[in-house]
Amino acid sequence: MNNPLIFGFALVAVDVVIWRCTTPKNEVARLLVRLCIYAAFSALLFGSGLSPFSQAPYEDSKPLHVLGQVLEIIWWLMGARLLSLALDTLLLPQTWRRQRLFSDVFGAVVFLAAVVAALGFVLELPVRGLVATSGALAIVLGLAIQSTLSDVFAGIVINTTEPYHIGNWVIIDGVEGKVLEMNWRATHLLTSQGNIVIVPNAVAAKAKITNNSRPSALHGVTLMLEITPEARPSVVLAALERALAGVRAVIADPAPYAIVKRTSIMSVTYEATAYVDDMGKKLAVTNELFDLCYRQLQAAGVELKPLGVGYSPSSPSLAQQTDPRVALLRRVEIFAALTAEELQRLAPMLSRRSYERGDTVVTPDKVLGHLTIVDSGVLSVVAEDASGPVEVTRLGPGDALGEFGLLAGMPARVTISALTSATVYQLKKEDLTPLLKDKPDVAREMCQMLSRRQDTLGKLGTPTPVAQSEQSIFQWLLDGMKKLHDLTF
Incomplete structure (x- = not known):
């Protein structure tokens, strides 16, 4: 009479060992092994009269009855866990699996359903009253955690529309960084300063999002240069175009360009834009382009000076005096x-x-x-x-x-x-x-x-x-x- 309980707890122990030791290493193979153990566990319970849809037998022995009840409850929880794992491993896209939101939410729903089923079938508690009470409790909790719920539903929208993925460089609500993690509450960004910034999903869903990693083979590099209005625009633009042509990492299509952006009494703002095919090249190309702009402007005779310094034709600059x-x-x-x-x-x-x-x-x-x-x-x-x-x-x-x-x-x-x-x-x-x-x-x-x-x-x-x-x-x-x-x- 004790054999079904012993074999049942032995199968549960084997499943726990496989789960904790991650053996075998292949995720799908490990899931299949656990499903086989669950099938053997189910056959053992139903074959020995330990049906998870009713109370355990052994009414004449309190310890055995309690152990039987425990095995039946474990059957419900193990089934909920394997169902969520099967969905996560076999059905969800790879990007959704990395973000964990759908698997976490689905797992929570399945576990909640398994707990209610175990209470109703195994312990034979009045589930209808419990559900009614839990509904009122859910309303109270919903009002108390309204902001958290908004993050959860905003996270569902973000994961569905996929404006960015883990590993992308994005700008969210004015914060630029690399996406490290996307969970049910927030998006974690690693900034260029090495800091972690946590952006709540509700904020990300409402904010303007710039994804610098899309398209993957086209990334823009833009420099804004303020030049003295004394310099002729055609000379400055020609110098900037030569600077753009001097950067080997810049791609030819779309072609780089330089334009006059805006003018003021103190300066004229020029914009030089180029494109690279790898996000990792942007920093090096930006620095190289700044240096080339400086050298080409200097070679073109465009004097680089503080913009607040007034112009005096009668007083030639040191650069004009030097050969x-x-x-x-x-x-x-x-x-x-x-x-x-x-x-x-x-x-x-x-x-x-x-x-x-x-x-x-x-x-x-x-x-x-x-x-x-x-x-x-x-x-x-x-x-x-x-x-x-x-x-x-x-x-x-x-x-x-x-x-x-x-x-x-x-x-x-x-x-x-x-x-x-x-x-x-x-x-x-x-x-x-x-x-x-x-x-x-x-x-x-x-x-x-x-x-x-x-x-x-x-x-x-x-x-x-x-x-x-x-x-x-x-x-x-x-x-x-x-x-x-x-x-x-």
Whole structure:
């Protein structure tokens, strides 16, 4: 007589072990195993007279009667749990399963129904009176938790309409972040500052929602720049378009653009917009675009100054007083060690050259006998690999090419062409040699600076020594410089 109870509790124990140990690991397989255990448990109860639709037998033994009642109640609760799991695992879409709202609400309803059924069938309590009383109690509780209920129903609407999913970057009610969790009460956002912001579903349902992750392959990057009204708009727009063309990660369709957004007495606001195909690129592209806008505007002669400073035609600015060639040399990294007087000596030796869009500036395997500094426009650097020509970088104002040919006689095994109309200045090797002979410390600093830029060696196709340490590259460059310029230090 005790065997049905023993086997029943043994099956319950096995089900608990499978649930807690998550064995087997596959979710569907684990559910099927638990359903088989539940089927065996049901067959055992009904076969031994322990029907969950009536009170347990063993009236003559109080302990056995209570244990039978417990098994019958467990049957109802286990069935409710497996029903909710089956719905969650087999029927719900993957996105709904991650959000947990529907499974939680359905599970709560099923468990409530199982509890009422167990009270009515197993314990034979007056369920009708209980339901009537619970209805009045539900009204009182509903009024008390009105805001929570609004979050629940708003969550149902959000999960049904799916304005965003877990993992999306969204802006909800002015808060921008990545969706980490969506539950019955709120949406959890991880902001760019690393903070968790909890937005109630009722607020999210009423707020304007911007989903930055949709469409998945198109994300906009927009910069707002306030420029002095003294600058001609066509000059500014042309400079901004060159800056947009200088960012390699920007996609061609839809095309980037620059427009005049609004004007005022103190400034003109310009908007530069570009698009990328990956949300993860937005930060890097934004920073690169800001830098290129600054350089292209400066190259176009647009003075960047505090907008509150008045304009005085009779008082030229410091930028207007400085030789633009000196300012250009100062922006080249390898000349950072030169003094103002040394830059003044080199500036007259620069020769100016212009290229139209599509013109070739450098051909592969050519050892450049001069340093080329981009003054305006955009140059494209293309290298050959096993799959064909690949663009490796783009050069804008202040960028230099040919440093390794100028200092060490190394070829740049790439093709460099003008992506837009461009103006460059060139410095011949013979013009730099006297300075290097007079200033050996400057020569060493130039080699030291180039040795830190190992990525540039690869981008420009320059052959490097087998050992890739900074010291070996420095010595390699220094030896090449001594040989090329006939230096004896």
